[in-house]
Amino acid sequence: xxxxxxxxxxxxxxxxxxxxxxxxxxxxxxxxxxxxxxxxxxxxxxxxxxxxxxxxxxxxxxxxxxxxxxxxxxxxxxxxxxxxxxxxxxxxxxxxxxxxxxxxxxxxxxxxxxxxxxxxxxxxxxxxxxxxxxxxxxxxxxxxxxxxxxxxxxxxxxxxxxxxxxxxxxxxxxxxxxxxxxxxxxxxxxxxxxxxxxxxxxxxxxxxxxxxxxxxxxxxxxxxxxxxxxxxxxxxxxxxxxxxxxxxxxxxxxxxxxxxxxxxxxxxxxxxxxxxxxxxxxxxxxxxxxxxxxxxxxxxxxxxxxxxxxxxxxxxxxxxxxxxxxxxxxxxxxxxxxxxxxxxxxxxxxxxxxxxxxxxxxxxxxxxxxxxxxxxxxxxxxxxxxxxxxxxxxxxxxxxxxxxxxxxxxxxx
Amino acid sequence: xxxxxxxxxxxxxxxxxxxxxxxxxxxxxxxxxxxxxxxxxxxxxxxxxxxxxxxxxxxxxxxxxxxxxxxxxxxxxxxxxxxxxxxxxxxxxxxxxxxxxxxxxxxxxxxxxxxxxxxxxxxxxxxxxxxxxxxxxxxxxxxxxxxxxxxxxxxxxxxxxxxxxxxxxxxxxxxxxxxxxxxxxxxxxxxxxxxxxxxxxxxxxxxxxxxxxxxxxxxxxxxxxxxxxxxxxxxxxxxxxxxxxxxxxxxxxxxxxxxxxxxxxxxxxxxxxxxxxxxxxxxxxxxxxxxxxxxxxxxxxxxxxxxxxxxxxxxxxxxxxxxxxxxxxxxxxxxxxxxxxxxxxxxxxxxxxxxxxxxxxxxxxxxxxxxxxxxxxxxxxxxxx
Numbered sequence: 001x002x003x004x005x006x007x008x009x010x011x012x013x014x015x016x017x018x019x020x021x022x023x024x025x026x027x028x029x030x031x032x033x034x035x036x037x038x039x040x041x042x043x044x045x046x047x048x049x050x051x052x053x054x055x056x057x058x059x060x061x062x063x064x065x066x067x068x069x070x071x072x073x074x075x076x077x078x079x080x081x082x083x084x085x086x087x088x089x090x091x092x093x094x095x096x097x098x099x100x101x102x103x104x105x106x107x108x109x110x111x112x113x114x115x116x117x118x119x120x121x122x123x124x125x126x127x128x129x130x131x132x133x134x135x136x137x138x139x140x141x142x143x144x145x146x147x148x149x150x151x152x153x154x155x156x157x158x159x160x161x162x163x164x165x166x167x168x169x170x171x172x173x174x175x176x177x178x179x180x181x182x183x184x185x186x187x188x189x190x191x192x193x194x195x196x197x198x199x200x201x202x203x204x205x206x207x208x209x210x211x212x213x214x215x216x217x218x219x220x221x222x223x224x225x226x227x228x229x230x231x232x233x234x235x236x237x238x239x240x241x242x243x244x245x246x247x248x249x250x251x252x253x254x255x256x257x258x259x260x261x262x263x264x265x266x267x268x269x270x271x272x273x274x275x276x277x278x279x280x281x282x283x284x285x286x287x288x289x290x291x292x293x294x295x296x297x298x299x300x301x302x303x304x305x306x307x308x309x310x311x312x313x314x315x316x317x318x319x320x321x322x323x324x325x326x327x328x329x330x331x332x333x334x335x336x337x338x339x340x341x342x343x344x345x346x347x348x349x350x351x352x353x354x355x356x357x358x359x360x361x362x363x364x365x366x367x368x369x370x371x372x373x374x375x376x377x378x379x380x381x382x383x384x385x386x387x388x389x390x391x392x393x394x395x396x397x398x399x400x401x402x403x404x405x406x407x408x409x410x411x412x413x
Numbered sequence: 414x415x416x417x418x419x420x421x422x423x424x425x426x427x428x429x430x431x432x433x434x435x436x437x438x439x440x441x442x443x444x445x446x447x448x449x450x451x452x453x454x455x456x457x458x459x460x461x462x463x464x465x466x467x468x469x470x471x472x473x474x475x476x477x478x479x480x481x482x483x484x485x486x487x488x489x490x491x492x493x494x495x496x497x498x499x500x501x502x503x504x505x506x507x508x509x510x511x512x513x514x515x516x517x518x519x520x521x522x523x524x525x526x527x528x529x530x531x532x533x534x535x536x537x538x539x540x541x542x543x544x545x546x547x548x549x550x551x552x553x554x555x556x557x558x559x560x561x562x563x564x565x566x567x568x569x570x571x572x573x574x575x576x577x578x579x580x581x582x583x584x585x586x587x588x589x590x591x592x593x594x595x596x597x598x599x600x601x602x603x604x605x606x607x608x609x610x611x612x613x614x615x616x617x618x619x620x621x622x623x624x625x626x627x628x629x630x631x632x633x634x635x636x637x638x639x640x641x642x643x644x645x646x647x648x649x650x651x652x653x654x655x656x657x658x659x660x661x662x663x664x665x666x667x668x669x670x671x672x673x674x675x676x677x678x679x680x681x682x683x684x685x686x687x688x689x690x691x692x693x694x695x696x697x698x699x700x701x702x703x704x705x706x707x708x709x710x711x712x713x714x715x716x717x718x719x720x721x722x723x724x725x726x727x728x729x730x731x732x733x734x735x736x737x738x739x740x741x742x743x744x745x746x747x748x749x750x751x752x753x754x755x756x757x758x759x760x761x762x763x764x765x766x767x768x769x770x771x772x773x774x775x776x777x778x779x780x781x782x783x784x785x786x787x788x789x790x791x792x793x794x795x796x797x798x
Binding site: 114140143145146148150151152153154155156157158159160161162163164181182185186190192193194195196197198 | 529531560561562563564565566567570572573574579580581582583584587589590591592593594595597598599600601620621624625627628631632
């Protein structure tokens with residue numbers, strides 16, 4: 001999201017060698033680079049390009065200030081030479097390590113933060129997000145629970161009512177369906193039904209989304225089920241930078257926050273700042289400013305979109321890509337400004353078409369910005385089917401870059 | 414002579430029970446056992462995987478009078494709620510606790526305000542025993558701002574944070590994992606306090622209860638699970654819902670105790686015992702054998718699944734208030750008239766309806782609770798459409 005004017009040629013070259021759609025996640029290092037390579041075109045847009053810290057609006061945001069420092073945050077093959085790294089502050093790590101770092105820093109900072117989940121302690125976490133924390137903080141702060149989602153989520157909420165700040169991990173987001181009652185009725189509503197007496201500063205996190213042939217039950221997208229629950233906030237991380245920032249912000253928030261991670265994004269590598277930073281929970285991220293069409297996306301689809309954007313740019317289009325990050329509530333400010341500029345909206349999401357995040361976002365945009373739209377809002381979502389096991393079928397279930405390109409072309413006629 | 418002793422001791426509020434060999438003091442000692450001299454027919458405790466506490470309960474006249482007063486208050490409050498509901502001033506669900514007052518009152522006598530209590534939707538009396546005022550109760554029931562949850566919770570959502578009363582929950586059984594979470598927080602902060610998580614015989618069949626019990630036993634949490642067994646889960650009798658209605662034994666490896674829930678002193682003894690146990694050995698289950706006179710809620714007449722004879726039978730033989738009354742009278746602690754006066758203490762006051770803006774407050778803490786959100790952002794957002 002921050003512009004980089006440095007090493008672009010190398011990144012573009014590196015990018016083109018990894019553009020096969022379904023294998024784009026194998027090369028972990030190159031994935032984040034797409035977001036960088038197009039900001040070189042100096043678009044005269046009023047949305048801020050923040051590479052040198054010249055911010056046009058919203059100076060208050062701590063997150064944006066920190067972004068100045070990560071101008072060249074992406075580790076690409078070309079950029080990982082010692083010469084280039086010496087000029088950049090920060091350190092490189094993978095997304096799951098970024099989550100762990102955020103969690104660890106918050107646990108050090110506040111003794112009330114504890115972690116509970118299946119295999120988070122001695123095993124180190126099924127995706128290694130909590131590795132090493134149990135040895136460092138002890139069994140009372142990093143708790144291995146039995147396989148009882150309903151009750152340990154409930155216990156986390158009960159503990160949060162007294163002021164503790166638990167971070168509850170669902171080994172897979174899909175398992176949290178067993179805890180739906182606790183999340184909906186107790187987590188979301190207790191602040192309201194008690195007239196403000198209790199706050200529930202809990203964080204519920206876990207990986208979700210369609211993975212690599214994990215089967216229908218392990219490929220669920222729970223953001224569409226949780227989005228109606230009043231009283232909770234939902235955020236989705238997509239890069240190591242925003243993963244750490246959102247984790248920290250979620251822990252510090254007084255509200256219950258559900259942090260959606262994605263199974264396939266855990267091995268993304270990026271360079272992030274050394275110092276303490278958080279990301280706004282309600283803010284969207286401008287990945288690539290543009291003029292022709294606004295593409296709204298989140299989590300893994302961001303990378304499919306950026307891949308499609310590369311093709312689109314070659315074809316002469318100029319898409320503006322926004323990673324909405326905040327799934328509840330939507331950042332209608334950033335989105336609105338973008339709609340006012342481009343007048344065309346394409347939503348690319350991994351949820352099902354029926355009742356997904358895209359459906360709500362379409363409704364929100366149409367209600368609020370109808371006058372600014374030149375074309376109906378297009379929404380590309382996964383098919384309304386249980387995710388099949390077969391690889392090819394699974395590919396067809398989710399939105400692919402080629403479909404995004406076609407959609408943009410259709411939208412921009 | 415007995416009278417003057419008592420009059421003096423009332424102000425001293427010292428324990429009457431004790432070792433004096435005189436028959437006089439024996440008669441004065443309020444014990445839980447059925448010594449032929451006392452009026453009440455209490456039952457002994459039955460225990461599972463632990464040693465039952467003694468049947469002799471230490472108490473004193475002041476405490477007995479407090480019990481009487483509190484229980485009478487609760488009884489009147491519930492009856493008043495009944496008439497208010499029928500007058501359509503209270504809407505929705507209203508679950509009344511009359512008949513079960515001894516559990517709330519006895520439990521409160523055994524613990525401090527630092528110990529946590531969490532219960533289900535039959536929470537009016539528990540709220541009062543934790544220190545809630547009648548004004549807060551009725552205001553909340555009628556949806557007014559002065560209610561304990563500002564009118565936004567209703568009958569099933571009474572909470573009192575400063576005295577560690579955590580509600581007030583509508584979904585059957587969901588409060589038990591919450592209660593174990595409270596116990597976890599108590600262990601985390603090393604408070605030496607315990608949590609009482611109350612649930613009913615209907616909720617005892619919920620899976621999350623056993624899940625939470627397993628975790629509590631595993632992590633040695635100071636959680637006391639109290640089953641208020643009033644023998645009916647709404648319209649279903651316990652023998653039709655549970656293969657094993659011995660709820661105190663259901664914990665398997667977790668010790669349990671069965672208590673006569675209509676006897677406030679037995680409840681007090683059991684809760685005291687449970688608190689000591691939980692602080693040392695982890696969770697314990699208490700089963701309070703109690704009874705509710707009203708139906709499950711105001712929309713349930715309560716007579717389709719049980720006979721009127723049964724209800725009046727229990728009322729005559731086991732009514733908690735009557736027991737205490739007889740105890741008090743038999744020990745000449747107060748006169749009949751004084752007791753009647755105590756029974757007239759319900760006050761209803763008018764309080765304004767909540768503002769419509771209150772609909773949206775307290776949905777999130779601190780207006781979406783993000784530190785770095787500047788005020789500008791909010792204003793700009795408002796002018797967008």
